[in-house]
Amino acid sequence: MxxxxxxxxxxxxxxxxxxxxxxxxxxxxxxxxxxxVLSELVCIERWNETVDVVSFRFQAGEPMxxxxxxxxxxxxxxxxxxxxxxxxxxxxxxxxxPYSLMVTIKRVAGGLVSNYLIDHxxxxxxxxxxxxxxxxxxxxxxxxxxxxxxxxxxxxxMYSMSRYLTDTQIDADIAFVHSARSDADIIFKSSLETxxxxxxxxxxxxxxxxxxxxxxxxxxxxxxxGRLTAQMLQTLVPDVAERTxxxxxxxxxxxxxxxxxxxxxxxxxRLHHESFATAEKxxxxxxxxxxxxxxxxxxxxxxxxxxxxxxxxIGDRSTRLTQGQSLxxxxxxxxxxxxxxxxxxxxxxxxxxVLAGETVSTSxxxxxxxxxxxxxxxxxxxTLTSDVTLKL
Numbered sequence: 001m002x003x004x005x006x007x008x009x010x011x012x013x014x015x016x017x018x019x020x021x022x023x024x025x026x027x028x029x030x031x032x033x034x035x036x037v038l039s040e041l042v043c044i045e046r047w048n049e050t051v052d053v054v055s056f057r058f059q060a061g062e063p064m065x066x067x068x069x070x071x072x073x074x075x076x077x078x079x080x081x082x083x084x085x086x087x088x089x090x091x092x093x094x095x096x097x098p099y100s101l102m103v104t105i106k107r108v109a110g111g112l113v114s115n116y117l118i119d120h121x122x123x124x125x126x127x128x129x130x131x132x133x134x135x136x137x138x139x140x141x142x143x144x145x146x147x148x149x150x151x152x153x154x155x156x157x158m159y160s161m162s163r164y165l166t167d168t169q170i171d172a173d174i175a176f177v178h179s180a181r182s183d184a185d186i187i188f189k190s191s192l193e194t195x196x197x198x199x200x201x202x203x204x205x206x207x208x209x210x211x212x213x214x215x216x217x218x219x220x221x222x223x224x225x226g227r228l229t230a231q232m233l234q235t236l237v238p239d240v241a242e243r244t245x246x247x248x249x250x251x252x253x254x255x256x257x258x259x260x261x262x263x264x265x266x267x268x269x270r271l272h273h274e275s276f277a278t279a280e281k282x283x284x285x286x287x288x289x290x291x292x293x294x295x296x297x298x299x300x301x302x303x304x305x306x307x308x309x310x311x312x313x314i315g316d317r318s319t320r321l322t323q324g325q326s327l328x329x330x331x332x333x334x335x336x337x338x339x340x341x342x343x344x345x346x347x348x349x350x351x352x353x354v355l356a357g358e359t360v361s362t363s364x365x366x367x368x369x370x371x372x373x374x375x376x377x378x379x380x381x382x383t384l385t386s387d388v389t390l391k392l
Contacts, residue, residue, distance in 0.1 A: 038077060041101065043125050049187045052107040053153065054118050055092065057100050058127070065098040070164035071137035071157040071246075071274070074103065075130040075339065075349055080116055086339060087113040088347040090156040090248075090274070091132060092188075096167035101132075104187060106153045130339060133348055135366055136248075136274035138164060143244035143270075144173065147237060149228075149257055151179040154249030155187050157274055161246065162195060162202065171201040175237045179207040179228050179253065183215055196220045205236040230260040241266060247273035310357075310384040314392060327352065327359070327379040327390065336392060338379060345381035352379050357388030 041058040049055055060066075068074075068091060075088040093102035105114050121127070135141075138161050146165070148158035155178055165172035180186045186206065196204040197218055206223040208215075217223055224232050233240055245261065247254055254273055261271060309320045312330040321330045328350055331338050339349040345363025354375040363381040364372055 055104045057102045059100045068132035069137035069139040070161045072132040072134040074132045077128040092156040094163035096164050104156050141272050145243045146174045147243035147245045148176040149247045151249030151253040159188050166199050173201050175203045177205045181209045230263040245271045311387040313389045327382045343380045350379040353391040355389040358386040
C-alpha cells in the first residue's frame with residue numbers, strides 16, 4: 001500500500017518561512033512573498049456522517065480563533081507517495097464557533113486525496129493547510145431570504161451557512177432543500193433535524209430518489225420522492241421567487257437546477273453557485289494538450305506548424321511559453337513558489353497579477369471585479385497572447 005505523509009511538503013512549499021509547530025497562524029499572519037500562508041492544524045476528532053462520508057475536526061496547536069466566512073473552503077497541502085498534492089474542501093463548520101474547523105469528505109472511486117484522508121487521517125495527526133478562501137459565502141453574497149439547494153457533499157457550505165445564520169440571527173428566513181439518493185445518504189441528518197425543530201424560520205425539505213414506505217421525519221421536515229423538479233420545488237418552497245438561491249452539488253445536478261429555475265422564470269441574477277472540479281480531471285486535460293520535447297522536435301523536423309512563443313518575466317526570472325501553455329506552467333518551470341490546489345480555475349489559490357502584456361483567461365471564478373480591473377488572474381487558467389510581466 002502506498003504511504004501517506006500528512007505533514008511533509010515539497011521544496012517549493014518548504015521554502016516558505018517556518019512557523020513554530022505549536023502555532024497555526026491562519027489569523028493575523030504575514031504571507032510569504034505576497035503568497036498565501038501555510039499553517040499546521042491538528043486533527044482532534046473524526047466520525048462517520050454516512051457509510052461513505054466522514055467529518056474531521058481540526059484545531060490549532062494552541063487555542064486560537066479561526067478567521068473565515070460561512071461557505072468558504074480550505075485547501076490541504078499533503079505529500080502522498082512522495083508527491084505533493086493539494087485538494088480543497090468546503091468548511092462544514094461555522095465561523096460562529098471559531099475555535100475549530102471541520103471538513104466533511106466523501107469516499108469516491110479514484111479519489112486520491114479524499115480516500116487517503118478517510119483511510120489514514122486519525123486524531124492526533126497534523127496537516128498543512130492554506131487559509132480559508134472563496135467568494136461563495138454569506139458575507140460576500142448577502143440576502144434577506146435564503147434558499148439553499150444542494151445535493152451530495154454539496155450540502156457542506158449550506159450546512160455551514162445554516163449553522164452560522166441560526167447562531168447569529170433571530171428568525172433567519174431559510175428554506176433548505178437537499179437532494180439525496182435515500183434517507184441513509186443524508187449528510188448531517190441529525191443536526192439538520194435539530195435545527196428544523198428548534199428554529200421556526202428554518203424550513204427543511206428533502207428530495208429523495210428512493211425511500212421506504214415507512215419512512216418518517218419530524219413533522220417540521222418535508223420530503224418528496226424523486227429528483228427535484230420545478231413543480232416539486234414550487235411545492236416545497238412556494239415563495240421561491242422571493243429568495244436568493246445558493247446552489248452547490250455535482251455539475252449535472254446544478255445544471256438541472258438552473259434549468260428548473262429558468263422554467264419557473266426565476267431571476268437568475270439572484271442565483272449563486274459553487275462547484276469544484278477534481279485535480280485528476282484537470283491533469284488529464286493538461287496531458288492531452290501537452291507534448292514532450294521529443295515529440296515537439298520530431299514535429300518540427302517533419303515541417304509541422306510551430307506555435308508562437310512569448311516571454312514571461314517574473315521579477316528577475318524569465319521563461320518562454322508556447323501559445324496555449326498556462327502561466328502556472330511557466331511559474332512552476334522556474335521553481336517559483338505558488339500553490340495550485342485545484343488546477344482548474346476554481347479554488348483561487350494561484351492568483352497573481354499581470355503588470356504588463358496581454359492574456360486570456362478561461363476562469364475568473366474567485367476574483368472580484370476590482371481584482372480583475374487591477375490585472376489579477378488565475379495562473380492555472382490563463383495563457384499569454386503577448387510577452388507578459390507578472391507579479392506573484
